[in-house]
Amino acid sequence: MDNIRQVFSPSFLLRLRNIIRLMQILICLLFLVGSSTASPPDHSGKMEMNGIAWKAFKSFPEKWELVTIRFRKDTGEMRITYANAIAMKALKEGKTDYPEGAVFAKTGIHTGVDPQFISSVVPKGIRRYQIMVKNRKSYASTNGWGYALFDPEGKTFNEDPKMTQDACYACHTIVENRGDVFSQHFSTSRYVKPIFTQEEKKISSLNYLTRAVSTLPPQIKSQIPGWATEVRWVEIEILRKHVFQGTLDEMKPLLEHESLQSKLPAVFASKDEKKFVLVYPGKSDDCMDTTQMTSISTDQNGNPVVDKFCLYD
Numbered sequence: 001m002d003n004i005r006q007v008f009s010p011s012f013l014l015r016l017r018n019i020i021r022l023m024q025i026l027i028c029l030l031f032l033v034g035s036s037t038a039s040p041p042d043h044s045g046k047m048e049m050n051g052i053a054w055k056a057f058k059s060f061p062e063k064w065e066l067v068t069i070r071f072r073k074d075t076g077e078m079r080i081t082y083a084n085a086i087a088m089k090a091l092k093e094g095k096t097d098y099p100e101g102a103v104f105a106k107t108g109i110h111t112g113v114d115p116q117f118i119s120s121v122v123p124k125g126i127r128r129y130q131i132m133v134k135n136r137k138s139y140a141s142t143n144g145w146g147y148a149l150f151d152p153e154g155k156t157f158n159e160d161p162k163m164t165q166d167a168c169y170a171c172h173t174i175v176e177n178r179g180d181v182f183s184q185h186f187s188t189s190r191y192v193k194p195i196f197t198q199e200e201k202k203i204s205s206l207n208y209l210t211r212a213v214s215t216l217p218p219q220i221k222s223q224i225p226g227w228a229t230e231v232r233w234v235e236i237e238i239l240r241k242h243v244f245q246g247t248l249d250e251m252k253p254l255l256e257h258e259s260l261q262s263k264l265p266a267v268f269a270s271k272d273e274k275k276f277v278l279v280y281p282g283k284s285d286d287c288m289d290t291t292q293m294t295s296i297s298t299d300q301n302g303n304p305v306v307d308k309f310c311l312y313d
Contacts, residue, residue: 050165052148053137056132060084060105067091068186071111074252077127078109083185084222087134088185096179098144102134102182110264127221132168132181142169145180157281170242171250178228180226208232208258208266217273223304224265225280232258234268235311243270248277248297255279256293260311274302286310 047054064082072076083091087102110124129150136144147168151157172180211233213224224231234240234255239247248268255266256279265280277297284292287310295307 018195036276041107042158043160044156046156047154049148049150049156050146050161052131052133052146054129054148054150057073057103057105058154060103060276061107064088064105066186066188068185070183070313071121072249075251076111076121078111078121078123079106080109081106083183090179091181091183091185096177096181098134098181100134100136104132104181106130128152129154139165142166143173143176143180145169145172159244161198166242166246167247171247173236173238174312206254206258207235208262210264211267216267217269220267220269220273220276220278223278226283226292228265228280230264231278232262232264232266234266240269240271245300248275251277252279252295252297256295256311259293274298281311284308284310 060082061080063079064084065088067081067083067088069078069080082105084101084103084105086099087104088189090098090102107129110127111121112124114120114122129152131148131150133146133148134144135146141144142165147165148161149157149159149168150162169180172182175182177185188285209232210230213229215223216224216231232255234251239251251268255268255277259266259279259281261303263281265278267274267276267278275298277295279293279295282294286292291311293309293311295309296304297307299305
């Protein structure tokens with residue numbers, strides 16, 4: 001008994017309690033470290049995005065009326081847009097306040113050169129589907145429009161649904177005078193004159209500021225050509241607040257236009273200035289007598305990617 005008392009003496013029990021407490025602290029720390037290094041949620045592979053189910057709209061190319069066909073010069077994507085009866089009626093009447101239940105659906109198609117007719121660009125496969133649904137109650141924060149993007153299999157990409165929707169809406173505010181709808185009705189069988197109740201905006205109406213190169217953040221300043229002391233800076237709060245990779249692509253043609261008009265580099269950057277796209281004109285023997293445009297934009301990892309192209313009429 002004396003030996004047992006010696007082993008479980010007060011000093012021993014105190015040391016034991018301290019050891020137990022230390023182990024508890026270590027376990028908590030390990031849990032916190034594990035939580036902080038956990039992988040971000042995977043948003044891919046789902047059949048629904050922002051309350052918009054793919055199965056409810058997947059037959060739109062066969063059942064809905066064609067609105068228009070567009071070609072994205074920046075991404076080389078052909079876009080075929082359709083509208084349900086509610087949306088099409090409002091569009092044809094020139095309305096910009098779309099009623100509840102109006103839906104636009106779009107097929108984005110990869111394009112490429114026909115090897116036997118190289119001056120022709122042809123479809124090469126479906127890239128994505130885009131759907132926008134009018135529901136003022138469900139999508140109050142995005143002016144009543146809900147947005148969803150699906151891959152060729154009708155499944156979501158690995159992008160945060162809320163952030164993507166906010167970015168889509170931010171871009172669509174460029175055409176708020178059209179009810180946040182880019183598409184205009186076009187007919188393949190007869191001439192259709194676009195009808196809108198509000199005056200169309202011009203590209204130059206976007207809010208640009210002239211900003212000194214010396215005031216730019218280092219990651220952007222380092223990409224500015226040496227001849228420039230000022231840039232044209234896009235200052236649109238809602239666009240800068242909600243930026244995803246597609247936003248940068250969509251801004252390139254606008255920046256190209258502004259850069260050619262002002263003879264200065266034109267820049268668009270996210271609010272935190274980590275994502276940006278920069279466009280400026282120049283000269284090159286490769287382009288002979290035409291203007292060479294340089295485009296520099298960040299990729300998914302924040303690294304600058306340079307693209308140079310000749311500007312032809």
